[in-house]
Amino acid sequence: MFVINCPYCGERDQSEFSCGGEAHIVRPKQPTELSDDEWAEYLFMRKNIKGVQFERWNHAHGCRKWFNMVRDTSNDKIHAVYKMGEKPPVI
Amino acid sequence: MTKYRINKTRFVDQTKTVSFTFDGKKYHGFEGDTLASALLSNGIHLIGRSFKYHRPRGIMSCGSEEPNAICQINNNTDLTEPNVRATEIELYEGLKASSQNCWPSLNFDIGGINNLISPFIPAGFYYKTFMWPKSFWKKIYEPLIRLSAGLGKSPTQPDPDIYDHKHEHCDVLVIGGGISGIISAKIAAKNNLKTILIEDKNILGGSTIYQNNKNFIIDNQKSNEWLMNEISELEKLDNLIIKTRTSLAAFHSYNYLLAKENISDHLPLDKKNGSIRQRLWKIRADKVIVAAGAIERPLIFNNNDRPGIILANSVKKYLDFYGVSTGLNNIIFTNNDSAYETAVSLFEKGISVKIVDIRKKSSSNIVKNAEDLGIKIYWNSTVVNTFGYKKIKSIEIMNLSEDGSNVTGNKHKIQCDCLSISGGWTPMVHMHTQSGGKLDFREIDQVFVPTEKSENHINVGSCNGDFELEEIVKNTNYKVKKFLNINEGGFDKISVLCSKESEKKNIWLLPNTISESKTKSFIDFQNDSTAKDIKLALREGFKSIEHVKRYTTTGMATDQGKLSNMHALGIIADTAGVKMGTLGTTTFRPPFTPLTFGAIVGRSVGKFFDIVRKTSIHEWHVQNNAKFENVGQWKRPWYYPINNENLHEAVQRESKAARDSAGILDASTLGKIDIQGSDASEFLNRVYTNAWSKLGIGKCRYGLMLNEDGMVYDDGVTTRLGENHYLMTTTTGGAANVLSKLEDYLQTEWPELDVFLTSVTDHYSTASICGPNSKKILNKLFPNKDFSDEAFPHMSYQDAIIDKIECRIMRISFTGELSYEINVESKYGKSLWENCIAAGEEYKITPYGTETMHLLRAEKGFIIVGQDTDGTMTPIDLQMDWIVSKKKYDFIGKRSLYRSDTMREDRKQLVGLLTDDPNEILEEGAQIVSELDKKPVEMIGHVTSSYFSPNLNKSIALAVVKGGKKMNGQKLFVPMENKNINVTVSDFIFFDKENKRINA
């Protein structure tokens, strides 16, 4: 179980958080203008990387804020946490 | 004293006798004994039968690696416990233990017949034999296997014991209380670090605490004396917590560890009562020092499993720690020096001992010591066979060929009553690998040792591959200080003298004169897999160690292969001609030793298993005989039986009353979300399928919410309380998820919107009154209010006052009847409800539960999300096109409604079903077919809701059917176990199609 450094609350046990999957997938502004394939790409396709992955996390049993986290899925090392809307760090 | 209790030690109090029973017979041991040492002191070696061949098996070790001596403890229906290792359970007055896996008795076991037919039970036997015919499985094979297999019996009654969980934080956690753990803990604690030291035994000291040999000297004292002093100093340190009887179960990432403490397992029965049995510690440590020790390896030779064959270091512990001799005529069979310590110990107590060593010589101090004492040593020899059925009687040895691959010369038979074996040592790297650490293979002594890379934990002592006393002490001191950034003090100037091993030799499978297929050389003692099985698996094409393990079941018993994994790997490497280091190891998974379910769940049992949510009106429901159903965590009234009514009778009465006069429902559990902000209307536009901008203040609207994939997610009525203020309701079960989803969109996709969400589900209680007389009841409750259709139309809301209490009244309906929902602050819920009941008395107002609510809405064809939908239904599938806005540019899920898949015409669509026999009620979930004769039968849909309608006097059902929209009037079938039910597709609105009653 990791310790996650919530950008709003500080370090807390992983059990207080839930993971929301891959980060930086922006909901298309004009969905109706997308082809089925383009929409499916947004809706279904995720990278599921072994290694450094950018993820969305929610402090569900805490401040309830969403934020982003950079985690190496092969060893669970957390490289960075940053608020929604902030630029992803270069890892 | 028995003749096997030959020695007084400081660890067993021979003035305190403890009585216990084994297989119904009474024996005596002493305080400080384990069940195993007490049994051995009574001369008992035979403990159980092996799993597959039912061969007699005895105690083989003195710790958690024990594969054979597993017992059933107690015989109560609620307290019995299977698979308890006799080597780990501390003896207490009144302990009842029995052998497992033998029928009718330990000494006469009918399953032993398997031993005789064992040439026919090779690896994968069960996979190969019991495949065919299929019909034999249930009636013949499975009962047969179950009768002869299985390890012990489960309790049949709930566990009455109390278990506990506790969180702990520390700077340094030291795992293992042997010499390296003690040195580590002392260094850490003396440097002002909050330190926890855990040890699974009842006292600290590991194997050094009974090492009373002149070849092992620390600072001019025998190593056991030196360590004794260190422990008494350790116990004085303030910032050190010492936890004995506490075993590490799991080492997770970020130094999060679970340890199980036995609190009352060792206490006599009368002192156990009421105390906590076990506690699971959840420890978060800044630094972890693993000092888990090493486990002695067995040797693999023909018939190496007889009772009386014991690991050499365990023989030494029984002798020097418990004062028990495992035999009076001992032979030690070894490939290394450590077993000579056992030999010297035995000799010094006047017990006969000889040594068989596969090496040609060894010139270490301890070997010289044994030679000087005159102990007979057979160099360059191996055991080729053993004799004695229930206890070993003799062995046969032969010389090894030059390269060790064969045997030469004549067989030589030697009598004995105990054979100690030692195949070297395996570092306990389980903790290290559980935490994500990797391993390197060390050729010289054929061990896997931890690769040190982590900044958060280190391994010290023999679990790190340091086996000699001098390197253990000096390396531990050096490594711990470096790890903790400590520069001086402690053990820098210590002097250590010890015997050093000069010759090393290892043969994974010892050679024999007869072919392997005729030998029984056991590798995994608990699962009865042999060297022959592993070789067979390789011949049959299995290459990966993970596959060989599963096929032969090697390492898959309750001991998780602590003794067998290395030999399995070694034999695979030798047979396949590859280097052992390239094979990798199998994965060590937590827990290290089996955990009780009790320790895992802790206090979360019974009423503490989950939260129970009750409405403020709950007490009234209880007093009025309501039966409850669970909806999420909520308790909701299901129905209110009068006299001896059953569910059906009560629901028929309640449903009729609601439509004929008046009914009242506790609707407090519906999810409620308060939405405020200048962009609240825009937000609702984006999350619901229909339009919200033009909804007037004081008006209510039904909304449908989709997932981004276009599937129905939730529904409910939302009321506009003010210009920028809405109250949203959700389904009871969906409330939390809807709030999370809305928060997600607000925070991540639309942060520009000025909207605030607050969950207010618990803030309000709701009484929903419906039926043709509901308006009259409202008039009585609120005499100053105008309830005319003009002043208070359907789908609107008004504030009101009752007993000086403010309330919100919504005129909305889920039953199709004229209906009002009155909301008050929760604390006034019960008084509101009682007022409603009193006002409605003259109209025979009838409380109804969820079952009647479901029936009434089904008559009207209103869906329930989660019952008539299952995450694969679009609003179009539900024939709810009317609620999907064509004008809105976007809303959650809109684009998905135009995907080729969601536009298919043969998707399952919502329909009504009428049974040809109006009294036949379909089963919810029943499959629907259009052609009975077609093979294979094509299922075209299923029933989602089904009731007998008292208002229509016939059975009605909702169903989803492929292409159902166009099937009105078509005949279909619902095949059941004994019959086919004929049904006709109908409109799904069964009652009051014109919606007249809403304004009745």
Ligand SMILES: [Zn+2]
């Ligand atoms: Zn937070």
